[in-house]
Amino acid sequence: MHPTIVRATKYAIFGVPIRTMVHALEKTPTPLTLRQLLDNGGSPGSPPSLEGLLASAAFTQRELPIRLARRVRQFYSLPFLVASNPYIQRIARLYASSFARLDNVPPIETPEQNDEFVRILQQLVIDHSDNAEVLSMGFAECGAYMDAEQIGSFLNAALHSRIGIRIIAEQHLALTASATGDESRYRQTPTSVGIVETQMRLADVIRASGEYVRNLCEATFDYAPALELQGDVDVTAVGVPGHLEYVMTELLKNSFRATTERHLKEAARNGIPPVTVTISSTPSDICLRIRDQGGGIEAENMARIFDYAYTTAKSEPVDTSGDPMDVTSGALQGTMGTLAGLGHGLPMSRLYVGYFSPDNTVDVVSLLGHGCDTFVRIERHIEMSNVAI
The missing domain is CATH 1.20.140.20 (Alpha-ketoacid/pyruvate dehydrogenase kinase, N-terminal domain)
Incomplete structure (x- = not known):
């Protein structure tokens, strides 16, 4: 020794x-x-x-x-x-x-x-x-x-x-x-082996996450965008559904919150523009695009969006009179949970997406004054697609 x-x-x-x-x-x-x-x-x-x-x-x-x-x-x-x-x-x-x-x-x-x-x-x-x-x-x-x-x-x-x-x-x-x-x-x-799903339907996971986020957004603002799903909605992949659910929930929270905040004043008259998720697939990859009309992100903030504890959410003052370990203090909250405010959703999503492959990525493109496109790339793990069922 x-x-x-x-x-x-x-x-x-x-x-x-x-x-x-x-x-x-x-x-x-x-x-x-x-x-x-x-x-x-x-x-x-x-x-x-x-x-x-x-x-x-x-x-x-x-x-x-x-x-x-x-x-x-x-x-x-x-x-x-x-x-x-x-x-x-x-x-x-x-x-x-x-x-x-x-x-x-x-x-x-x-x-x-x-x-x-x-x-x-x-x-x-x-x-x-x-x-x-x-x-x-x-x-x-x-x-x-x-x-x-x-x-x-x-x-x-x-x-x-x-x-x-x-x-x-x-x-x-x-x-x-x-x-x-x-x-x-x-x-x-x-088709599952423990927590791994050999025929994970991405559209099903996205819809479940979207329903949760929509309810959360309505509980917070009284309004919420609709979720529209486009593209290869029948595609499947080998993966851990819980990971994709976490990632989609965090990314959709960002889009739902930004879109609702931007259009809230005219929501009663004109409604809220939808958040659209497009799925595309090749033999080697699956790509997701989340498109919103939340106004985009200022250029000076783009370099920080994957930093921990950085958030663009508009939060209420932190109440320090309660539990000092209450990490949701100051976040936008509804009756179902926290919509935004902690600032770790994007970096954590990138970690989850990239855990099994460094080629898996999360990227955000901002069209300032209109909205954001968030892209998720996931390897198909084609060598596992023929697992006996």
């Missing part, structure tokens, strides 16, 4: 003894691909065998502590005043405690042991559900100690890792649910 590690073993990082993290930090996480998730999960629409389920448990049990330990080390590398921020401290300690809990789980060799492991994973997913929002709030308070480029780099690494951690955990939870017949949270289809 390296001598500096030996001398450090009596110390703790965010409440966890360093000695318990050394072994995990010496390992390298396995790159995560859609093909790997499909291969580990068995045939689409069928529950995994006991052997396959235990193999998934072993993979999950190995990978999560490695990834959590690396995130703890990343938080430990922050400047002292940044790491001391209460929002950032909360997430750092959460990663450390999650690592410690998973590191103490014995090897999983029976269905009963897997059931207990699943209960731990379920709590982990719940505990980490608001990490992105809390981190964004924390770093918004630390601009004096880190510049925007440093903050963006840290958040990209942390949130990219968070996506992988969640995929691994939820894939095993979904496979276990399939094996036990429990569809209370993870509903399996004849």
Whole structure:
């Protein structure tokens, strides 16, 4: 063992003894691909065998502590005043405690042991559900100690890792649910393998996101644009529907809010122009274009739209009398949730779209005085299109 590690073993990082993290930090996480998730999960629409389920448990049990330990080390590398921020401290300690809990789980060799492991994973997913929002709030308070480029780099690494951690955990939870017949949270289809859908209909996901955002917009403004879908509406792809749903919800929130705000004064007389999503596909790619009439984005703001905590939403003054950890304070809110205001929708959408391939992109083109076109490019993963169903 390296001598500096030996001398450090009596110390703790965010409440966890360093000695318990050394072994995990010496390992390298396995790159995560859609093909790997499909291969580990068995045939689409069928529950995994006991052997396959235990193999998934072993993979999950190995990978999560490695990834959590690396995130703890990343938080430990922050400047002292940044790491001391209460929002950032909360997430750092959460990663450390999650690592410690998973590191103490014995090897999983029976269905009963897997059931207990699943209960731990379920709590982990719940505990980490608001990490992105809390981190964004924390770093918004630390601009004096880190510049925007440093903050963006840290958040990209942390949130990219968070996506992988969640995929691994939820894939095993979904496979276990399939094996036990429990569809209370993870509903399996004849074409799904865990959380991966081998025949994901993009139009269905877009419509569901659009319906949610439309209701949210109406709850906030009393008016909302219609969603129009054009192009190759029958196209399918291999992917994680939850990821596309998140991305489309965030992008449609931007378009619905901007369009409604711009046309609100004449809405009762002339209505609100629609938001149009066009789907195009080739053998190698699927492209989405979200077109709105929200007035566009000022040229000086375009360079910042993918920065964390940057938003063009018109928010009310923050109410500091309530819960200090309420990260939705100051955002446009309706009775169904938050429409805008936190400023992490675009950068997070780019991370989700690009997680399985750096060639997947999100780009925005502004026609100032009229509106924006937002483009999403997704690889078809054509080599997976012939998965047996």
